[in-house]
Amino acid sequence: MSFLLPCPNCGPRDVDEFAYAGETTERPQGTPSPRELASYIHFRRNAAGVQREWWYHRFGCELWFLAERDTRTNEVLKTELPSTDAAGSPTPHEPATPDTPAV
Amino acid sequence: MTVDGVPNVRVCVEPVREGATVRAQNVLGSLDRDLLNVVDRIGGPFTPVGFYYRTMLRPRRLWPQYERVLRNLAGLGCLDKSGRRSGRYDVEHRRADVLVIGGGEAGVAAARAAAENSVGSVVLVDERAAPHIDGVETLAPARAIGFYEGGLVPVDAGNVLYRFRAGKVVVATGTVEQPLLFPGNDLVGVLLPQAVRRLVDDWALKPGDRGVIVSADGAGLDVVEQLRRAGVEIVEVVDLRESLPSTLAANGRRGRLESVTIEGRELACDLLVMSGGRQPAYSLLAQAGARVEYDARRGIFVPVDLPANVEAAGSVTETEPAAAPPPPSFDGGDAKGRCFVCICEDVTEKDVKRALAEGFDSLELAKRYTTVTMGPCQGRLCHLPSIRLYARETGSDEGAIGTTTARPPWAPVSLGLLAGRGLEPAKRTAIHHRHVELGATMMWTGAWRRPHSYGDAAGEARHVHEALGLIDVSTLGKLLVEGPDAAAFLELLYPNRFADMKVGRVRYGVLGSDAGRIMDDGTIGRIADDRFYVTTTSTGADTVIEWFDWWNAVWGMDVEVVNLTGALAAVNVAGPRSRELLGRLTDVDVSNEGIAYLDTKEAHVAGVPCLILRIGFVGELGYELHFASPYGEYLWDTLLERGKDLGIRPFGLEPQRILRLEKMHIIVGQDTDSESNVLEAGMPWIAKLDKDDFVGKWALEHVQARGFREQLVGFEMANGVVPAEGGQIVLDGRSAGRVTSARMSPHLGKAIGMAWVRPQLAVEDARIEIKVDGRLEAARVRLKPFFDPKGERLRA
Known part of the structure; x- marks a missing residue:
């Protein structure tokens, strides 16, 4: 992977500067059934084509933004800062490495 | 050759340096008395291509021994296993409007034209010394090692790897002269025309006394002039376009050419110049996305359909005078020499035929089986000849067989250059040097350097219970969460409640994901109605701030998250005598009523503005002080100085672990893993399942339902x-x-x-x-x- 990704804040930058956080998901409303919960947490469309996804400019401005990228060619069609209604939700992270906690 | 311990150095282009140690590679002893010849003589029939895949399977446990011997025989050179980083390597990101690769005639012309048209910055990359051109930055000796996604062209300039992105890339890599395949084509004295030109023109060396020329194009014939000038006697010139000899073989003794046999006539000579035509060096263009097509008329592969912003200049693309494609290989008659297809990997014509006979009839498979084209030259000399050979042997044509994928790197590149500079980034707290002075054993926790102990972990732990201890906790993640929605924001992120918290109070919190998994823990103090001070684990700070920001990108709440981790230092004063020490250094009431358990207060301690958090960090009465980093050493020193009569002693991470374990405080990532949730981790009181929503609520409800x-x-x-x-x-x-x-x-x-x-x-x-x-x-x-x-x- 060595394509350029246009950060909505900083402009086109090397993809190495960013953290990829996967396709957008739809957080259920109300109380989801176990099946709805499981598909929200675990299942992804994994599209071969244009996909809406989360990126974080980790070694840059530290902003989260959304991109539309063709997963087959890595062509980035669009990037934008999230508007609250169109954003979907974060996907769970792995837990932190062994360490000293607070309290 | 091996130069100063670096194997596979092309000494034909590497300039001589004073004091350099140059050793022959792939021989035992010298070329004249090469012991490996024995393997060739007696083992030849027993070591055909791929023999190790078939004969050395059992017993399996012996394979490492076999492998060691084979490695040595394969002649790929030997690395010094105890070797260390030998130089400093750097990576530099570069941009250019025009990047020209190749400093031959066409490359220089393209660079000059670009500079004259003032298109912006022009960079020329050349393997050898390129001439100076006004308005052009020349990088030489340097090599473009590939063409990657997004137009990235890494350039190997010795100790610097330039990662180029250019508006336009001009590839002027020229052509590569192709050898002919005949028995004995590996003997010393068999040369390509360019080598002759370089020896005579550049170095004024006489390549031999008696020369024979066999050429399929004009390039071989052109060197006649050079040879004459150098005083070489031309014995015979064979122009393959005019007459095709039925047999051709080179004969030699001890690896050196002695004669050439053409159709039964033996001609004594010590130089044979062969030319099998010129193959465009299309690899970079193919990597850029060009298609590679076989031109049957010229018998070569040519790049077509170049992608946008990539141009080809010079002989890499231009039509050359038609050369008659030479036969894939010559019959050597009864010659004893072996006919090499791939000089780097020691693959002969017979090996290729055997691979085909064994069923490796696809080019890609045969390549992997015979390793033809997989040597240091990356197929420059053997790719085309091997395809021609496959075509003849399988009865198909070159166009249908096609080429193998031209993957980067196009030229050998040292691992040191790819690894870059040897950096091991470490985070140090503001008090770091005090720990070192006190003789602490330092250890890694994530990127942080922290004191393991100051020499007596058990004693330090006991001392906290009995008297007074001091620990540097500056590594904790420290976030300020501020805004009208701050309380609501934390209510949604944490399973427990924060909206009902009074200003000046502290609460423990465990962060979870929507899968209910524990991610991090820490304390949350309410400094004002709309301002919370959040601590995280030492290595979790970055993850937590990303997590907070991510959710806020979704929710768009009126709240800001500020990372204060590096800006603030923190220490924890713990032990039965900690109140007495704190009382000496601050004006605020430190009694149990003044600062109760789980209270937080802003106060001056030894004159330093601090946020005091009274929490049960190590299970004893204790106060955590958070303050601006520059005061780190001053406050540390003052606490030790003013606590001397109370018996204050610093303690490290190991005693802290003992103390926290005594209190059954969990360590996220140590006592929890990717499946742990707060309910099963013994903290059901954390999860307020009666809240409308919080991240992980549904998953925890599910855990409760399933048991x-x-x-x-x-x-x-x-x-x-x-x-x-x-x-x-x-x-x-x-x-x-x-x-x-x-x-x-x-x-x-x-x-x-x-x-x-x-x-x-x-x-x-x-x-x-x-x-x-x-x-x-x-x-x-x-x-x-x-x-x-x-x-x-x-x-x-």
């Missing part, structure tokens, strides 16, 4: 043996859990720990057995903290 599968509990060993972390809990001969933390508590005089066990074992005083060094050791389950279970010391 617990395992639970995190404490245990106490019967006989004081400390089990290994990760040790098995055994029930009726089967695994029933695992140990996550275990330490000897010097204060309690017991071996204690934490473990995940089956729910039926999660009962106070339940008897469990833990495997320690193969034996089963008895232990009792404990659900309450080993030390001060009622928390009286904390609240005192």
Whole structure:
């Protein structure tokens, strides 16, 4: 992977500067059934084509933004800062490495 | 050749340096007395291509021995295993409007034209010394090693790797002269025309006394002039376009050319110039996305359909005078020499035929089986000849066979250059040097350097219970969460409640994901109605701030998250005498009424503005002070100085672990893993499932409905043996859990720990057995903290 990704804040930058956080998901409303919960947490469309996804400019401005990228060619069609209604939700992270906690 | 310990150096282009050690490679002894010849003579028939795949399968355990011998025989050179980083390598990101690769005539012309048209910055990359051109930056000697996605062209300039992105890339890599395939084509004295030109023109060397020329194009014939000038006697010139000899072979002794046999006529000579045409060096263009097509008329592969912003210049693309494609190989008659297809990998025509006979009839498979084109030259000299050979042997044509994929790197590149500079980034706290001066053993925790202990972990832990300890906790993540929605924001992120928290209070919080998994923990103090001070684990700070920002990108709440981790230092003063010490250094009321357990207060301590958090960090009365980093050493020194008569002693991370384990405080990532949730981890009081929503609520409800599968509990060993972390809990001969933390508590005089066990074992005083060094050791389950279970010391 060595394509350029246009950060909505900083402009086109090397993809190495960013953290990829996967396709957008739809957080259920109300109380989801176990099946709805499981598909929200675990299942992804994994599209071969244009996909809406989360990126974080980790070694840059530290902003989260959304991109539309063709997963087959890595062509980035669009990037934008999230508007609250169109954003979907974060996907769970792995837990932190062994360490000293607070309290 | 091996130069100064670096194998596979092309000494034909590497300039001589004074004091350099140059050794022959791939021979035992010297070329004249090469012991490896023995392998060739007696082992030749027994070592055909791929023999090691077939004959050295059993016994399997001997393969490492076989492999070692084979490695040596394969002649790929030898690396110094004890070698260290030999130089400093750097990476530089560069941009250019025009990047020209190749400094031959066409490349220079393209660079000059671009500079004259003032298109912006123009960079020329050349393997050898390129001429100076006005307005052009020349990088030489340097090599473009590939063409990657997004137009990235890394350029190897010795100790610097330039990562180029250019508006336009002009590839002027020219052509590569192709050898002819005939028996004896590997002898010393068999040369390509360009080598002759270089020897004569550049270095004024006479390449031989008696020369024969066999050429399929004009290039071979052109060197006649050079040879004459150098005083070489031309014995014979064979122009393959005019007459095609039925047999051709080179004969030699001890690896050196002595004669050439053409159709039965033996011509004594010590130089044979061969030319099999010129193949465009299209690799970079192919990597850029160009298609490669076979031109049957010229017998070569040419790049077509170049992608946008990539141009080809010069002979890499232009039509050359038609050369007659030479035959794939010449019959050598009864010649003894071997006919090499791939000089780097020692693959002969016979090997290729054998591979085909064994069924490796696809070019890609045959390449992997014979390793033809896989040597250091990356197919420059053997790709085209091998394809021609496949075509003849399989009865198909070159166009249908096609080429193998031209992958980067196009030229050998040193691992040091790819690895870049040898950096091991470390984060140090503002008090770091004090720890070093005190003789602390430093250890890594994530990117942080922290004191393991100051020499006596057990003593330091005991001292905190008995008197007074001081620990640097500046590594904790420290976030300020501020805004009208701050309380609502934290309510949604954490399973427990924050909206009802009074200003000046502190609460423990555990962060979870929507899968209910524990991500991090820390304390949350309310400094004002709309301002919270959040601490995280030392290595979790970056993850937590990303997590907060991410959710806020979704929710768009009126709240800002500021990372203060590096800006603030923090220390924890703990032990029965900590109140007395704090009282000496601040004007605020430090009594149990003034700063109660889980209170937070802004105050000056020794003149330094601090945020005081009274929390149960290590299970004793204690105060955590957070303050601006520049005061780190000053406040540390002052606390040690003013606490001297109280017996203050610094303590490190290991005593801290013992103390926290005595209180059954979990360590995220140590006692929890990617499946742990707060309910099964023994903290059901954290999850306020009556809240409308919080991240992880549904998953925790699900865990509660399905029942617990395992639970995190404490245990106490019967006989004081400390089990290994990760040790098995055994029930009726089967695994029933695992140990996550275990330490000897010097204060309690017991071996204690934490473990995940089956729910039926999660009962106070339940008897469990833990495997320690193969034996089963008895232990009792404990659900309450080993030390001060009622928390009286904390609240005192």
